[in-house]
Amino acid sequence: MNLLEQARRALEVGWNVIPVHPFKGPHTVMVETGHYTVNDEGRRVPAWRGFQQERVSPDLLREWFHPRRRVPGMAGVTGTVSRRVVIDLDGAAGWALLKAWGLVPSALSGGGSPHLYFPHPGWKVRTLASGSFKNPPFPGLDVRGDGGMIVLPPSVLANGRYQLLSEALLDPACLPEAVALWTGLTCPPPPELPELDPSKLRAGEDAPTLLREALNRASGARNNAGYWLARELKKAGYALEDARPVMMDYTDGVGQQDARGRHDPYTRRHALASLESAYRAPARPRLAHRSGTVTDPLDEARRVLPQLTLEERVQLARLIAATYARESEERAAGALRSLGLNPAAAREAAMQLQQGVSLPGTRRLILFLRRRR
Numbered sequence: 001m002n003l004l005e006q007a008r009r010a011l012e013v014g015w016n017v018i019p020v021h022p023f024k025g026p027h028t029v030m031v032e033t034g035h036y037t038v039n040d041e042g043r044r045v046p047a048w049r050g051f052q053q054e055r056v057s058p059d060l061l062r063e064w065f066h067p068r069r070r071v072p073g074m075a076g077v078t079g080t081v082s083r084r085v086v087i088d089l090d091g092a093a094g095w096a097l098l099k100a101w102g103l104v105p106s107a108l109s110g111g112g113s114p115h116l117y118f119p120h121p122g123w124k125v126r127t128l129a130s131g132s133f134k135n136p137p138f139p140g141l142d143v144r145g146d147g148g149m150i151v152l153p154p155s156v157l158a159n160g161r162y163q164l165l166s167e168a169l170l171d172p173a174c175l176p177e178a179v180a181l182w183t184g185l186t187c188p189p190p191p192e193l194p195e196l197d198p199s200k201l202r203a204g205e206d207a208p209t210l211l212r213e214a215l216n217r218a219s220g221a222r223n224n225a226g227y228w229l230a231r232e233l234k235k236a237g238y239a240l241e242d243a244r245p246v247m248m249d250y251t252d253g254v255g256q257q258d259a260r261g262r263h264d265p266y267t268r269r270h271a272l273a274s275l276e277s278a279y280r281a282p283a284r285p286r287l288a289h290r291s292g293t294v295t296d297p298l299d300e301a302r303r304v305l306p307q308l309t310l311e312e313r314v315q316l317a318r319l320i321a322a323t324y325a326r327e328s329e330e331r332a333a334g335a336l337r338s339l340g341l342n343p344a345a346a347r348e349a350a351m352q353l354q355q356g357v358s359l360p361g362t363r364r365l366i367l368f369l370r371r372r373r
Helices: 003-013 058-065 091-101 177-183 206-217 222-235 240-253 268-280 297-307 310-324 329-338 344-354 362-370
Strands: 016-020 036-038 044-046 073-077 084-089 114-119 141-144 149-152
Touching: 003 016, 003 058, 003 073, 016 058, 016 149, 084 091, 091 114, 091 141, 141 177, 177 310, 206 222, 206 240, 222 240, 222 268, 222 329, 222 344, 240 268, 268 344, 297 310, 297 362, 310 329, 310 344, 310 362, 329 344
Parallel strands: none
Antiparallel strands: 016 073, 036 044, 073 149, 084 114, 084 141
């Protein structure tokens, strides 16, 4: 079976396929079919990013992979368009992870690195390279999600022949919990809420302006926007009793349906819980060293992170989420991202706080970090 037939087969099973040159980049044959951009030197270079959304046609495959073209390999565009996510395990560190997980690779790269194929979960999965982190949580583990691509068997590139071992997609449940969370395969990322531009606020109009902004943010994230409003009222200097009427106005304005259109009222109890949580939230926690100097817990977490086991990383993520979610869900998610930990724990912590669940706080986080110095 020649490469054209292999590319057709890959397209049939779901992959969005593009041609690659011997060093894994998009092949120049794409320029001949009009898929190119012009670089700073005025040269036409292959462009493949349009195929992150657009499916490749069989006719285009025939143009790219006709035997006369002598294209050496093909790559699959990962993410929603192919309904696939790939974990690429590189080098000795990658093989060590695979052995610890007890899994069999879906494919092997030309250099012998294992690839694991998973179904796309339906939400955005980030493409991540462990080498881009100062202290990667899982050295040797790269994620090819939305916006990524992976060379497919039976390509023969400069690093060797790629081998397919199994077409079956793996269940994310086979991964350790910490890995599944960090890769984004088992939990969607929390919604991002942009910061308010302070220049929009004018003296005497803080509350109405904040209320309008919160209502604008509420679509699909009523709890988050409600907590944001409560936090901003506190920052603006409103006393708790003065902030309550503003939160009631927010409750009346957000409607009775959730992001999926289901009847799920956002009640005054929800609003007041957010308000009280925001007003109870401490200032950004600080951690005292034994030497007497003071540092941020996140700085201490960065120092101890490389020596933590997978289970300890999961525990750390939950403690950080619980500590910083008292300020806001987005603050907790940002703290987790800064450490290379999956931000999904922030959503869980924020929901538990909204429900009145008692979570560990700064003291537990500090104790955890001190014990691992």
